[in-house]
Amino acid sequence: MNTVSKKHVFFTGLMLFSLFFGAGNLIFPPMLGQNAGENFWPAMIGFLLTGVGLPLLTVIAISLSGNGMQQLASHVHPLFGIFFTVVVYIAIGPSMGIP
Numbered sequence: 001m002n003t004v005s006k007k008h009v010f011f012t013g014l015m016l017f018s019l020f021f022g023a024g025n026l027i028f029p030p031m032l033g034q035n036a037g038e039n040f041w042p043a044m045i046g047f048l049l050t051g052v053g054l055p056l057l058t059v060i061a062i063s064l065s066g067n068g069m070q071q072l073a074s075h076v077h078p079l080f081g082i083f084f085t086v087v088v089y090i091a092i093g094p095s096m097g098i099p
Contacts, residue, residue, distance in 0.1 A: 029047060
């Protein structure tokens with residue numbers, strides 16, 4: 001079993017934090033609580049499930065798959081694994097991240 005250095009753990013944690021924590025996670029929860037009124041707890045549970053739970057589940061699934069997203073998507077079909085990975089990278093980078 002390979003041991004991971006503290007440096008790698010720190011930078012991986014910093015990368016995941018910067019990837020998932022943005023303005024939406026800073027501005028949206030207080031606005032959600034203010035607009036929810038009496039329905040604060042159902043709104044907060046929904047936000048935590050979709051804003052925290054799903055990204056965490058994604059990180060766990062990709063880390064357990066072994067070699068990343070392409071291998072995880074290849075369980076459907078090998079060509080789907082390539083197509084899905086390319087579409088996700090294009091959607092995250094050139095299509096939405098750069099403009």
